[in-house]
Amino acid sequence: MEIHVVQGDIIKIETEVLALGIFQGVQTPEGAAGAVDRTLDGMLFRLFKDGDFHGEAGETFLLRTENRLPAKRILLIGLGERDSFDLERARNIGAKAVQAASRFKELTTIVHGAGIGGLEPEAAAQACVEGSLLGKYRFDLYAEDRSKQNQIESLRIVEFDTEKIKPMRFGADRGQKVSEAVYLARDLANEPGEALPPVELAERARLMAEHYHLRFEALDEKELEREKLHGILGVARGSDHAPRLIVLEHNPKDAKHPIVLVGKGVTFDSGGISIKPREGMEAMKYDMAGAAAVIGALQAVAGLDLPLHVIGLIPAVENLPSGKAIKPGDIIRYRNGKTIEVVNTDAEGRLILADALLYAARFQPKVVVDLATLTGACVTALGKEAAGLFSNDTKLTHHLKSAAEATGERVWELPLYEGYKKLLKSEIASFKNSVMAPGRTGPAGAAVGALFLKEFVSYPWAHLDIAGMAWDLDKAYCPAGASGYGVRLLIEFLRRFDQNPL
Ligand code: BES
Ligand code: ZN
Ligand code: ZN
Numbered sequence: 115m116e117i118h119v120v121q122g123d124i125i126k127i128e129t130e131v132l133a134l135g136i137f138q139g140v141q142t143p144e145g146a147a148g149a150v151d152r153t154l155d156g157m158l159f160r161l162f163k164d165g166d167f168h169g170e171a172g173e174t175f176l177l178r179t180e181n182r183l184p185a186k187r188i189l190l191i192g193l194g195e196r197d198s199f200d201l202e203r204a205r206n207i208g209a210k211a212v213q214a215a216s217r218f219k220e221l222t223t224i225v226h227g228a229g230i231g232g233l234e235p236e237a238a239a240q241a242c243v244e245g246s247l248l249g250k251y252r253f254d255l256y257a258e259d260r261s262k263q264n265q266i267e268s269l270r271i272v273e274f275d276t277e278k279i280k281p282m283r284f285g286a287d288r289g290q291k292v293s294e295a296v297y298l299a300r301d302l303a304n305e306p307g308e309a310l311p312p313v314e315l316a317e318r319a320r321l322m323a324e325h326y327h328l329r330f331e332a333l334d335e336k337e338l339e340r341e342k343l344h345g346i347l348g349v350a351r352g353s354d355h356a357p358r359l360i361v362l363e364h365n366p367k368d369a370k371h372p373i374v375l376v377g378k379g380v381t382f383d384s385g386g387i388s389i390k391p392r393e394g395m396e397a398m399k400y401d402m403a404g405a406a407a408v409i410g411a412l413q414a415v416a417g418l419d420l421p422l423h424v425i426g427l428i429p430a431v432e433n434l435p436s437g438k439a440i441k442p443g444d445i446i447r448y449r450n451g452k453t454i455e456v457v458n459t460d461a462e463g464r465l466i467l468a469d470a471l472l473y474a475a476r477f478q479p480k481v482v483v484d485l486a487t488l489t490g491a492c493v494t495a496l497g498k499e500a501a502g503l504f505s506n507d508t509k510l511t512h513h514l515k516s517a518a519e520a521t522g523e524r525v526w527e528l529p530l531y532e533g534y535k536k537l538l539k540s541e542i543a544s545f546k547n548s549v550m551a552p553g554r555t556g557p558a559g560a561a562v563g564a565l566f567l568k569e570f571v572s573y574p575w576a577h578l579d580i581a582g583m584a585w586d587l588d589k590a591y592c593p594a595g596a597s598g599y600g601v602r603l604l605i606e607f608l609r610r611f612d613q614n615p616l
Contacts (some may be wrong), residue, residue: 115246115247115250115267115268115269116264116267116268116269117136117268117270117271117286118269118270118271119239119241119270119273119279119282119283119286119292120270120271120272120273121271121272121273121274121276122272122274122281123149123272123274124146124149124150124185124209124222124224124245124272124274125149125150125153125183125184126182127182127184127185127270127272127430128185129184129185129186129220129221129270129394130186130187130215130219130220130223131185131186131187131188131189131215131217131218131220131221131222132150132164132183132184132185132188132189132220132222132223133186133189133191133215133222133224134146134147134150134188134189134190134224135147135191135192135193135201135224135226135227135231136162136167136169136190136191136193136196137169137193137194137195137196137206138168138169138170138192138193138194138196139195139341139476140162140169140171140513141159141162141166142159143158143159144230144548145164146229146274147229150188150580151182152185152297153182153542154179154182154183154384155182155565157177158190159179160177161190161418162196165360167190167192168192169192169193169194170192170194170325171192171193171194171195171203171206171207172191172192172194172206172207172210172590172599173190173191173192174189174190174191174192174210174211174214174363175189175190175446176188176190177190177216178214178400181225181611182360185222189214189215189221190524191210191211191214191226192198192205192207193207193226193227193231196230196231196559199227199231199232199233200233201227201233201237201238201241201520201522202225202241202522203227203590204225204226204231204233204238204241204245204545204587205228205240205242205244205245205248205522205590205591206245206249206589206590206591207226207240207242207247207266207536207590208223208241208242208243208244208245208246208249208591209225209245209248209250209589209591210249210266210590211223211246211592212244212245212246212247212249212266212269213250213264213590215235215266216250216264216265216266217265218265218266219265219266219268220266220268220269220270221246221266221269221270222269222270222271222272223242223246223269223270223271223272223592223610224271224272224273225238225239225242225282226238226242227241227269228278234281234284234322235273235278235281235285236281236282236284236285237285237520238282239271239281239282239283239284239285239286239289239368240283240285240288240289240292241285241289242286242289243269243285243286243289243290244289244293244296244591244602245273245290245590245591246269247289247290247293247294247296248293248327248591248592248598249590249591250264250266250458251296251297251300251417252593253300253301253304253595253596254265255301255305256303261276266495271286277474280344280395285497288418290315291414291417291418292414292534292601292602292605293353293413294413294417295410295411295414295417295601296410296598296601296606297598297604298322298406298409298410299403299406299407299409299410299411299596299598299600300406300415300595300596300597300598301387301596302315302318302402302405302406302409302410302517302596303399303400303402303403303406303584303585303595303596303598304363304400304442304595304596305399306399307381307382307398307399307432308382310381310399310402311353311355311382311432312350312353312355312356312357312358312379312381312430312431312432313356313358315358315360315379315381315402315405315428315430316360316430317356318409319332319360319362319409319426319428320332320535322409322412322413323362323412325413326413326416326417327413327416328362328363328364328416329361329362329363329364329365330360330361330362330363331361331363332358332359332360332361332390333358333359333361334356334358335345335347335350335356335357337359338357338359339440340349341449341473342449343429343449343469343472343473344446344447344448344449344469345429345446345448345454345465345466345467345468345469345605346359346429346465346466346469346470348430348440348444348446348465349380349386349431349433349440349459349462349465349466350431350432350458351391351438351439351440352386352387352433352434352435352436352438352440352459353432353433353434353436353439354436355381355432357429357430357432358377358428358430358599359427359428359430359469359470359473359509360405360409360420360424360426360427360428360430361427361428362408362409362412362422362425362427362428363423363426364412364416364420364422364423364425364530365417365424366419366420366421366422367421368415368423369422369423370423370478371423371477371478371479371481371601372422372423372424372425372477372480373422373424373425373427373429373479373480373481373482373483373608374424374425374426374474374477374479374481374482374483374613375408375412375424375426375427375482375483375484375485375604376404376408376426376427376428376429376467376470376471376474376483376484376485377402377404377405377406377407377408377409377426377427377428377481377484377485377486378401378402378403378404378405378429378463378466378467378484378485378486378487378488379402379404379430379431379466380398380402380430380431380432380433380462380463380466380487381399381402381430381431381432381464382398382401382432382434383398383401383433383460383463384398384400384401384433384434384435385433385435385459385460386433386434386439386440386459386460386462387435387439387440387441387442387459388393388458388459388460388578389435389460390460391609397585400406400487400584400585400596401433401463401487402430402487402583403485403487403580403584403585403596403599403600404484404485404486404487404578404580404600405428405430406426406500406596406598407485407580407584407598407600407601408428408485408600408604408605409426409428409600410598410600410601411424411426411600411601411605411608412424412426414601414605415605415608417461417476418605420605420608420609421612422608422611422612423481423591424538424608425474425477427470427473427474429466429467429470430591431462431466431470432458432470432535433459433462435459437587439459440456440459441456441459442456442458442459443456443457444456445456445542445543445546446465448468448472448570449469449470450472450570451473452468452544452545452569452570453543453544454540454543454544454545454547455540455542455543455545455547456546456547457546457547458504458547458548458550458555460548461547461548461563463486463487463488463563464488464563464566464567466486466549466567467469467484467486467570468567468569468570470484471484471570471575472570474573475572475573479573480573480574480615480616481507481510481573481574481575481576481608481611481616482571482573482575482576482611483499483510483514483576483577483578483604483607484555484567484575484576484577485578485579485580485600485604486577486578486579487579487580487581487582487583487584488560488561488563488564488577488579488580488581489541489553489559489560489581490559490561490581491558491559491560491563492528492556492559492560492579492581492582493581493582494559495528495560496582497582497584498582498583498587498588499524499526500518500524500525500526500583501523501524501525501526501527501578501579501580501582501583501599501600502525502526502528502577502578502579503515503518503525503526503527503576503577503578504527504528504529504530504561504564504567504568504576504577504578504579505527505530505574505575505577506530506571506574506576507574507575507576508608509525509574509616510574510575510576510616511576512612513607513610513614514576514578514603514607514609515527516602516610517603517606517607517609517610518603520606521602521603521606522589522602523583523599523600523602523603525578525603528560528561528564529561530561530564530565530568531561531565533563533576534558534561534562535551535565537556537557537558537562538562538565538566544569545566545569547566548562549562559591560579563579564577564579567577574616578600578603580599580600583597583600584596584599584600585597598606
């Protein structure tokens, strides 16, 4: 989709559809809506008075202007209550507008909230573009009729105030680059497992890296063996698809200490020998959503040319049962000397992440953030409202929380109490990989998973359990399927980190 920010007067703009945001309970239209209302001889005023349109958040009303304005149609869109208007609402409104105008080729809009809404023009324009692009997204690669998709090819943002044009162009450009990165993350996570095994995931990462001039590397089985990455090799053994450890690097000023982003890349998680129940197993194609977010984030880092040294690290495997598969009771010896008794082959994410977290140390990272669809327990704890956040560093936690609030990709901090560790006690190895209570997987599942990972880190670190957030969010700008959660959060986090390093 093409996006332009133009200076102009909306009552003079020629367009198929002009989207106009209206706050709830407005009686007399003001600002941009007021100007439109005057040229339409009070039509908006009468619509509001007669109760045809209330301005509830996301409510839409399409009306024809019958040649009284150069714009052919006005799309009224409810902004909800003025006092609670924020960037998240702006994103959802942007999405609703693009969806309501889906049969037209172009849409013109004002930046919702940048006028009387009181939002910063740059952030508001970014939110408007993100909402519009992300709300238009559909995964239609396998759809029978792809012509039914949203028709909008061009989005024009009009602003009257010349002072706001520059910041709005910045915001719109960032919004577009970030959204394109979210598209990539969604596309990867939506792909069926068979379409995107580890080698193919690596290939997609390579193509992106080539296009965006990132360093790319993928360790194959021989190299994984040489590096003693036995967690990745162990989990991958049950599958006919070979594993990879994918490395992506953006290093604009040859800085020594990078920020390392780690993403769980289980391209399909059947549970392995500890096989999952059949119901819902198809969803386990998104068990590489952490990897998808990291690949997307690196694309945006490069696209925005952030002045930071950032490395993406993705352990990619398929978790299947077979005659060669790792078995309950088997032991994995890690390169730091730790031994893990695998009691549940379905707790495979932590087994491969442990390798990646150990490997990350070689880059002498300033901080490491991992994203993983790690536990069903985290979905039970937080549902689809926030990812679980675990960290050994308060400043890193602070940056992640503030980036989460700004992007609407919320996180909620959960504890890394040492007391949980005894749940992983093994009689014969350093640890077990999971708690097994009769018929269940034990208490505090998300925290136990995080605590397991903590055993493998030697730097400031944060773990985001995104099992609930990666799929099927109930938001206008997150259509069914992969949400691309994490890309926007990571970019905003990196921008904050750049301003105020640890
Ligand atoms: N990939 C799953 C976690 C998951 C669950 C992701 C639901 C997305 C939605 C993970 O590998 C897993 O199977 N975890 C186990 C951990 C347990 C065995 C300690 C779980 O959550 O049951
Ligand atoms: Zn699993
Ligand atoms: Zn998994």
